[in-house]
Amino acid sequence: MKEPRSRASARIGQLVRDLRHQSTISRKKLADRADMDVSHLARIEAGQGNPTIHTILQLATALDVEPEVFVRGLTADDLPEGVRPYSEAEILRELRRRDGGTSRSA
Template identity: 65%
Template sequence: MKEARSSASERFGALVRDLRDKQTISRKQLAELADMDLSHLARIENGQGNPTLFVIIQIATALGVPPERFVEGLTAADLPDDVKPYSLTAAIREMRRRQHRE
């Protein structure tokens, strides 16, 4: 099996799988309820997918939970290593640092 895309993807997928298992819904049934492709759901559950906001809402609705349940507790540290968002303060500091280098 491929490695998870990120800690966030891995946590999201594990939560989907856990909620689905607790409700004794098969992956195929959840895919049908969420109106999505089974292979897409499998990638998400395995932590390899990067679900859009629409997909998060689809899965949450099918599982009967609020969409925010899937992002609760996630931070920038859960993103892939090649994605580094900046806070406004950090962005200003980085812009100044780059200007001084020029």
């Protein structure tokens, strides 16, 4: 089995699988309820997929949970390796560092 795409993908996939098992429905039935292909659902459950907000809304509706259940507790540290978003404060610090501290604003 391949490694998960990221910790976020692995966590979401595990949660989908756990919720599906708690609901005692098959992967095919959940895919039908969520209006998605069963192979797409299988990739998500394996942590290989990269579910969009639309996919998260589809799964949340089909599993009768709030969408935030899937992202609660996730942080930038859970993103794929090499993806590094920056906060406003981090950008300003980096700009000051590059500018030798002479810049007042960005």
